[in-house]
Ligand SMILES: *[C@@H]1O[C@H](CO)[C@@H](O)[C@H](O)[C@H]1NC(C)=O
């Protein structure tokens with residue numbers, strides 16, 4: 113073993129780490145406001161294809177404004193995801209997708225659903241709960257209790273909401289009541305709120321924040337900041353879509369600086385007009401730290417120890 117120095121050993125271990133780490137997928141949670149996703153859109157092949165690509169990047173995706181009274185629309189999206197992932201499997205890991213939907217919510221002439229689509233290999237639905245006080249929201253939030261053994265935080269609750277633009281401030285404020293109910297029901301404080309809260313521009317001003325418990329209480333962390341633009345159009349520059357987590361342990365489980373928008377028009381080279389056939393919003397997303405990476409770090413230590421033995 114002459115000629116080998118601790119420097120070589122470190123380099124070797126580092127290479128192993130990088131090569132091994134490259135194969136590890138990160139855990140991504142997304143929220144996408146769809147501007148009324150209905151059958152007209154699924155029949156438009158290109159829209160369905162773009163949506164499939166967007167959702168296939170996420171371990172869990174929360175979709176809003178889904179107009180799908182009999183559930184057939186989401187069925188075809190999930191089928192499209194499974195086909196797409198099957199094709200991609202030749203290059204990457206192939207995943208299977210499943211979904212959890214709310215009932216049809218809102219006014220009788222404008223019923224919409226909340227839908228969570230998730231990878232069955234990385235996320236497991238433990239339970240779900242529709243918030244019952246329907247008079248507090250135009251479309252009351254849907255809470256889903258997830259389990260994942262791929263993340264450092266194993267059990268967490270996602271609460272999805274698309275606010276009524278005319279009572280945005282009140283509805284965001286009431287998310288605190290939803291938090292308390294979820295906490296009581298599942299005894300888990302790892303709660304993430306996500307969706308189009310219309311939490312910007314004319315719907316929620318800086319002054320309004322003083323009346324919103326998710327702002328006044330410092331246990332809640334707003335990961336999508338006020339300065340972000342979650343819209344596609346040039347005329348608007350507003351952080352409507354948000355991701356908020358409760359508590360230090362959830363915050364610690366988040367990959368630092370991973371919260372942001374997914375600029376799919378740019379990524380997929382779509383004109384703004386074409387992109388707006390899918391939505392006028394950009395998806396927002398955040399990544400959770402991977403438990404596999406922790407495992408990887410342990411392997412790195414073992415490798416280092418072994419390799420130093422031989423020096
Ligand atoms: C990890 O989660 C997946 C999907 O929920 C499950 O199939 C698998 O058995 C789990 N593995 C362990 C070690 O718990």
Ligand SMILES: *[C@@H]1O[C@H](CO)[C@@H](O)[C@H](O)[C@H]1NC(C)=O
Pocket residue numbers: 329330331
């Ligand atoms: C903030 O929320 C937490 C829940 O984590 C609660 O225990 C605490 O009492 C709240 N603080 C205030 C000032 O309301």
